Amino acid sequence: MSGLRGGPPARMMGGGDANAQRARNAEAPKVEHLLRRITELFQPYRMPIILTIVLVLVAAALSVIPPLLTARAFDVGLFPTGGGGPNLPALGEIVGAMIGLYIITTLLGVWQTYLTATVGNKVMGALRVRLFSHLQAMDLSFFTKTKTGVIQSRLQNDVGGVASVLTNTISSVLGNTVTVIAAFVAMLLLNWQLTIVAVLLMPILVIAQRRVGQVRARIATKTQESLSDMTAITQETLSVSGILLSKSFNRQGTEIARYADENANQVRLQVSQQMSGQVFFAMVSIFLSSIPAIVYLVAGFLLDNGAADITAGTIVAFTTVQARLLFPLLGLLRVALDLQTSGALFARIFEYLDLVPQIADAPGAVDVPTRQAAAGRVSFDDVTFRYADASPTSRATLDRVSFDIEPGQFVAFVGPSGAGKTTVSYLIPRFYEATGGRVLFGGVDVRDLKQQSLISHLGIVSQETYLFHATIAENLRYAKPDATQNGLETAAKLANIHDRILSFDDGYDTVVGERGYRLSGGEKQRIAIARVLLKDPAVLILDEATSALDSISERIVQQALDTAARGRTTIAIAHRLSTIVAADVIFVVENGEIVERGTHADLLAAGGAYAALYSEQVTAAIAG
Structure with a gap:
């Protein structure tokens, strides 16, 4: 019996040896390459x-x-x-x-x-x-x-x-x-x-x-x-x-x-x-x-x-x-x-x-134009965005979005969760790359700008404020390492947090704890705003900066935000519509598209998606 079946196993063994040899031959260049790199x-x-x-x-x-x-x-x-x-x-x-x-x-x-x-x-x-x-x-x-x-x-x-x-x-x-x-x-x-x-x-x-x-x-x-x-x-x-x-x-x-x-x-x-x-x-x-x-x-x-x-x-x-x-x-x-x-x-x-960053400066990238008016202009030209791991058949996060934001304007993006509002704020500093169309900053495609120069003109305040386990002064100086004590206090006063800082035993030397857990949500947000003010950017991006706060904290933080927005282009991603009623332009985003745009009064008069959102929030506030 073994003699009758001797042929096939022998051939299989030979094939296995050949495969093993091929594997060793393929492995040798890898080992040599690794040794060379070491x-x-x-x-x-x-x-x-x-x-x-x-x-x-x-x-x-x-x-x-x-x-x-x-x-x-x-x-x-x-x-x-x-x-x-x-x-x-x-x-x-x-x-x-x-x-x-x-x-x-x-x-x-x-x-x-x-x-x-x-x-x-x-x-x-x-x-x-x-x-x-x-x-x-x-x-x-x-x-x-x-x-x-x-x-x-x-x-x-x-x-x-x-x-x-x-x-x-x-x-x-x-x-x-x-x-x-x-x-x-x-x-x-x-x-x-x-x-x-x-x-x-x-x-x-x-x-x-x-x-x-x-x-x-x-x-x-x-x-x-x-x-x-x-x-x-x-x-x-x-x-x-x-x-x-x-x-x-x-x-x-x-x-x-x-x-x-x-x-x-x-x-x-x-x-x-x-x-x-x-x-x-x-x-x-x-x-x-x-x-x-x-x-x-x-x-x-x-x-x-x-x-x-x-x-x-x-x-x-x-x-x-x-x-x-x-x-x-x-x-x-x-x-x-x-x-x-x-x-x-x-x-x-x-x-x-060996990982290659998906976003890097182009070979001929330039600094952002130095003119303040040009630096504060933001435009989306037929922008489409889809996450890399998204299904090819799924809906795009942003679908052919276009708008212009003039220097010094206060604009807001509103809409339901998942509509694509935050994605807009990620594309401006090139945290993600648009998969179609152009994002312009200062009249220049952001892909033609040096990212470090681009971000130096932006100030971002997000809903989840991140503070280091360090003193308040050290957290503020993260935006401007050479800032003087007077500069810190000026920024803190504008952010309506200076007096609160002085109430702590160690003042500006108070250690805030990991992620700022020794502070309240409103205090963290105002320190984050002071940090941005210390940077003094041309464009301020507010990504639902007050949505997680109670009404009292929200009012205090909103006052600080209003101060921070003064004299600079401001882009607010808003959940609570009461915070953006004074915006110059409000963009309503649904399913990755801008479905409405205009002032608060114009959009209410139109009776469309914005009016429905506003009515819903007013009703909820009254019921609450």
Whole structure:
């Protein structure tokens, strides 16, 4: 039966081998590319690396001399070949040379450690800053689709995970390689027959090391993914918002269980990663530790048969050299495993560095025109927008929208939730890119403007005010780092928050807490308005800035907004129509289209969508 079925399995096996070979051939360029990119990280530090190489080579070369001196100590100093007692003068010279070499190699090792630690940590630091800078350049859609904890994990866990490799690889590879080669040379000089015995099984260790490294690389990838998930859970649930949510719904137990499950997975992966190489290194250690005993046996056999001229000094020196071979060889094998493991981490880091921002300055981008009147003009010319992950058959978020906002005008966009109002505010600063038509600022297509220059002319106050865990003054200076105390107070007075700030014990040095949770919603909004006023933009965008406030806070904040809007173009995304009745133009948005436009009085008189919205809110206010 097996003979009848022998053909097909053989062909299948051959196909499997071919597929495996093709996979290896495809993987080789990726590995080479990854190694080249890792090597490029060290390019700015060529001189310290060259000096390190020199120190490593010198120290490694010197480290094999003491075993040779050991043979001399036995054969010349302790047991001279001519007979008689020990040759103390010769022995003193040899011992002095050995001690001197130990001192020199130790000092060289300290210097080498300093250089490698400096270079490694600088490379790691530069890599972290480079990754952070690249993420800062990513478009808004990347952050809406990626958990903050996952991003934090790439910056902290992944970059931190390669720290030891960056710090120790150069010295370890060079030093151990030179030591191993020099030790082999010394062993050959002492006795070539014993050297063959010592290195007979080395190729098997190299093959085993490669297999173990592949396993550890796969486990490392899974470990970092698990760390990302743990960081994301921590960031989501231990933030002020997350804690309030879990306490409000009594879900602390659920969050603890979710974290505990992922933590158990992380523990399992960490144990697997550490144990994956232990059996291998145990075998290596047993093998290398057993070689001296085998050498004694082989030496005895050779002496008994007269096949070699071996002295006691030769045997002692040979086993000493072989013992010195143990740790460098283990070090090389560990570095090889670490490099395979860290390759997975580098791949994850480069994966983020290779992300291309969807929105970037065009090659010929220019600054916004300096004329204040031109800078304050905003126009949409037949603009269409659809989110990248939206279905091709779904309705566009904005569909062929056109309007003009003149410098100094106060305009408002109203309409039901999901109509596309906020999207309008995102397209002006190019947080998202229009998929059709043109968005003009100062008469220039925003795609032809430098985004940094564009945003410098815009001030945005959103419904969800974000404040850093810092003082009020530091939060205000985020808009203008060189602002004076007088400038801060002027902006705060215009925002109707100065007196409230002074009522705090620490005044402008009051720490607001994470996301400003020590302040009320109205206080946070007014600080946000003061921050925008400190920036003094040509165009002010208000994205439902008062919709989450109570009526008293809304009235106070609205007064601050009215002050902020004075003398500048203002675009208000409004939910409460009572806040925009004085607007020069009101645009009514439904299903991504502008269905009405005009003043408050004109739109009420028209009796259309705006009049219906206004009537509905008035009725709700009376009922409330």
